[in-house]
Amino acid sequence: xxxxxxxxxxxYLQIMNYIKLQIVTGKLxxxxxxxxxRELASELKINPNTIQRTFQELERxxxxxxxxxxxxxxxxxxxxxxxxxxxxxxxxxxRFIGGMRELGFDNDNIVKIVxxxxxxxxxEPGGSRSxxxx
Amino acid sequence: MTGSANREEAEVxxxxxxxxxxxxxxxxxxxxxxxxxxxxxRIVGLLGSNGSGKTTLMRIAAGLDRPDSGTVRxxxxxxxxxxxxxxSFMPDRxxxxxxxxxxxxxxxxRDFFADFDPDKSKRMLEFMKLSRGDKASSLSKGMQExxxxxxxxxxxxxxxxxxxxxxxxxxxxRGHILDALVEFYEEDSSMIVSTHLIADIExxxxxxxxxxxxxxxxxxxxEQLRMDSGKSVDQLFKEVYAEC
Amino acid sequence: MLTLLKYDLKRDQFMLLGxxxxxxxxxxxxxxxGRQINIETNGIAVLSFMTYSFFGILLLIAVCNSFRASxxxxxxxxxxxxxxxxxxxxxxxALLLSAVLLAIAGLHLLYYKSSGILRELExxxxxxxxxxxxxxxxxxxxxxxxxxxxxxxxxxxxVMAVTESLKFKGRSLIGLVIVVLLSSVxxxxxxxxxxGVGVGTLPGFHIENQSQMTMQSQYSxxxxxxxxxxxxxAALFIWAAVKLIDRKVRIE
Numbered sequence: 001x002x003x004x005x006x007x008x009x010x011x012y013l014q015i016m017n018y019i020k021l022q023i024v025t026g027k028l029x030x031x032x033x034x035x036x037x038r039e040l041a042s043e044l045k046i047n048p049n050t051i052q053r054t055f056q057e058l059e060r061x062x063x064x065x066x067x068x069x070x071x072x073x074x075x076x077x078x079x080x081x082x083x084x085x086x087x088x089x090x091x092x093x094x095r096f097i098g099g100m101r102e103l104g105f106d107n108d109n110i111v112k113i114v115x116x117x118x119x120x121x122x123x124e125p126g127g128s129r130s131x132x133x134x
Numbered sequence: 135m136t137g138s139a140n141r142e143e144a145e146v147x148x149x150x151x152x153x154x155x156x157x158x159x160x161x162x163x164x165x166x167x168x169x170x171x172x173x174x175x176r177i178v179g180l181l182g183s184n185g186s187g188k189t190t191l192m193r194i195a196a197g198l199d200r201p202d203s204g205t206v207r208x209x210x211x212x213x214x215x216x217x218x219x220x221x222s223f224m225p226d227r228x229x230x231x232x233x234x235x236x237x238x239x240x241x242x243x244r245d246f247f248a249d250f251d252p253d254k255s256k257r258m259l260e261f262m263k264l265s266r267g268d269k270a271s272s273l274s275k276g277m278q279e280x281x282x283x284x285x286x287x288x289x290x291x292x293x294x295x296x297x298x299x300x301x302x303x304x305x306x307x308r309g310h311i312l313d314a315l316v317e318f319y320e321e322d323s324s325m326i327v328s329t330h331l332i333a334d335i336e337x338x339x340x341x342x343x344x345x346x347x348x349x350x351x352x353x354x355x356x357e358q359l360r361m362d363s364g365k366s367v368d369q370l371f372k373e374v375y376a377e378c
Numbered sequence: 379m380l381t382l383l384k385y386d387l388k389r390d391q392f393m394l395l396g397x398x399x400x401x402x403x404x405x406x407x408x409x410x411x412g413r414q415i416n417i418e419t420n421g422i423a424v425l426s427f428m429t430y431s432f433f434g435i436l437l438l439i440a441v442c443n444s445f446r447a448s449x450x451x452x453x454x455x456x457x458x459x460x461x462x463x464x465x466x467x468x469x470x471x472a473l474l475l476s477a478v479l480l481a482i483a484g485l486h487l488l489y490y491k492s493s494g495i496l497r498e499l500e501x502x503x504x505x506x507x508x509x510x511x512x513x514x515x516x517x518x519x520x521x522x523x524x525x526x527x528x529x530x531x532x533x534x535x536x537v538m539a540v541t542e543s544l545k546f547k548g549r550s551l552i553g554l555v556i557v558v559l560l561s562s563v564x565x566x567x568x569x570x571x572x573x574g575v576g577v578g579t580l581p582g583f584h585i586e587n588q589s590q591m592t593m594q595s596q597y598s599x600x601x602x603x604x605x606x607x608x609x610x611x612a613a614l615f616i617w618a619a620v621k622l623i624d625r626k627v628r629i630e
Binding site: 160193196197198199200214215216218219223225227228229230231233238242245246247 | 455456459629
Binding site for chain 2: 005007008009010011012038041042045046047048049050053
């Protein structure tokens, strides 16, 4: 497990996003156990309190749930996982569209470019997978 | 988040408290009117350039130097016998003696500190790739720092004071020492780590204290700082020190 | 205190072992070599005595160095012990080393006694023992030597604590001045109030010439106010040294 952290942004948000990404891409399956604070802290070389906070936030959002004495687990509700997916997609899209607008593309052009790019990408296996995720 | 932490501060017993502490060496002021407190379960970065007063602050907390004015409390105790039993201090120069082997340096800790944990020390030795039979004073600088850290973290102390643990070592060794800090840190204790190399280490801090010419200039929760300013601690540090 | 002493001994083990071997070699050389080149028995006894005195001085230096290293060392000063323990460990160290030195000298004396050399010395006037205390002689010598060593060491420890508290150069010179001052004040006080009687005055050994040595004991007395005076002075020295270690001694 490796994350390239950006020290300019709160670390707990970055870890939250990272765990969500793992859930969405299926690396952490529904109902699967999440590593402990200790494990994650030594793995990522991060302050345990920061990991603790990450988990608290994930629980608050319903992405993870803690079971007394057993540890923390990914939610097993498919709906929740789908909503994380949508949320992440929305963020990605927002940033993308914002960037395109800054470059001077209007809505029609943006759609056209995306369509072309997706069709080109079909030939590359890597490109197509990221296409479906987004 | 900080708001609630501040409100709780009054109730939680502070591990370390400085109140208006000043210290001079000859004519040179090393600390000017420093007040701070460190609660339990925190990793605190003590940031400042060389000669800013980091070492003085730690030596006073560890009971090696006496402040000229102000009060210091360690879990309510004045610096002395009781506070020394609670604090594990890693000085910025060797604390082991020239004649000692690695093993003898560890035995020294075991003989004098009730909170020495032989199991932890064994795991740390392994992690640090040190062997008991090596002569401590003939180790390389990097290995000596590893030994220093092993000596400090082999205890289950309430408060760890680490003076420049990544100061004099190359980036690879630095990474290893950072790993050890996170790996062997006790979650219910607190740790104050002084450093002037911030980028490498800022992710392990809960909170930072910036000290400049003996005065405390900033005290902030690290995540809050990133959220509010959109800057890393390293960037902020450079800005604070560029001002002069 | 004992743990500190243990690490003092560990640190100094090679020096101590070396010193012991040097002492034995020196004594052996004097005994055997002296006889080889026909130095008279009196001369041999005087030389041996001087050797013991010399190693006694080395012993004081070793204890002072050990104490000085301890009170300055970060590692030692971080341990949760009160400053009195550093003084205590140094006094025990001094006691231990003088006991070893005395034991060797005792064996030496036993050999002299059993081989009849002692009687020969006394008859020839090479060694005169004036002992008029109520205590048996060997016991008296042990107590007097150990106590006077301890008394001297408390003074030296205080002086070390003073010099280690000073920040400027020329500290050792100041230390020397203090030693001279303190010892003159003490001996003046003893003379003025107790007629010079006390235990802390080493029994007056006088080496008259190369072959004559007198041991005067009339100033050594374990009973009396002189001894109480010395106890009080030693306690004061220790108290002052502890305060200085607490507050002033610069740790590396």
